Amino acid sequence: MKNLSLYHIPIGYMLLYTVFILATGVWLFLLSLGLSGSGGIMATVQKILSSPEPKSLQHFMEVTTPHMFSMGALLFVVAHFMLFSTKISQRTSLIISMLLFVFLLFNIFSYGTISLGFVVSGWIKLLSMFLFVGMFLLLLGIVAVSL
């Protein structure tokens, strides 16, 4: 009989790595919109809401393309551990995973609506990022509970 509990070690660390990846991702996003300047996070959020940094379509594609693959792959790898969970129902896992994929696409393409001029305020990007990160942390939590 194989000792399956040993696999809990890399899975547990993967959750920790993912939290840091999300944190550095949000930090990078805020930096690209002027966090390093004067004022703190709230001033940067205010700036994003009122006048988000104009970004070209090329810049949008440069950021979007690797994230489309990497975030999708990361989401799949984390969510597939729910297949083996005996504490959380498959239905709950399915709803959370599918919602996460929807929020992922919403988050990735939201800045495109600003770049293309459909939306003037940056609220859409902040909302999509908040929903995606919040839901991802929830998924990480339920994987941790299932371990």
Place this chain on the structure above:
Amino acid sequence: MKFLVTKDLAHSRLLAYLMGSVVFAIVLYLVMDMVLHSYVIGSDIAGIHSTLYGNAETFEEPILIDSLLLQVHIDLFMTMFALLILTSVYIRLHEKTKMLRVTVHTLLLLGITSPISLLLAYFGPEVFVYLWEVTFFVWHTLAFVVSFMIFRRLNFK
């Protein structure tokens, strides 16, 4: 990954070659990762110091936080996947090894400490430069050792 864990594939030649190939790719990645970091961050303490804090004598500017954070962000992602695959194969082949738990914990802990200490070195005391240098070197070396142990156990017949 359930099929890898539960199905009896102990004598599968295909699986042995597949695991050998992915571990070989990871070994190449580890070598190239060390070369890349020696270019981007520096290969010795003086070089790393110049990259992070600049050098007034050579008019070198410190690295921008955007560039460093992007490198850390990518490092976390790549390290996570490389070590997840490596440790999963290692656990499969060496589950009866006494030092397994210690080795896996050490590898994954050093893997995450390394990029975080690089970021802390940028903002905090210089001791984190040494911490990054040590953790980066040790986790790469340990990953090489684990890869070698995996190769020894794989049955390519």
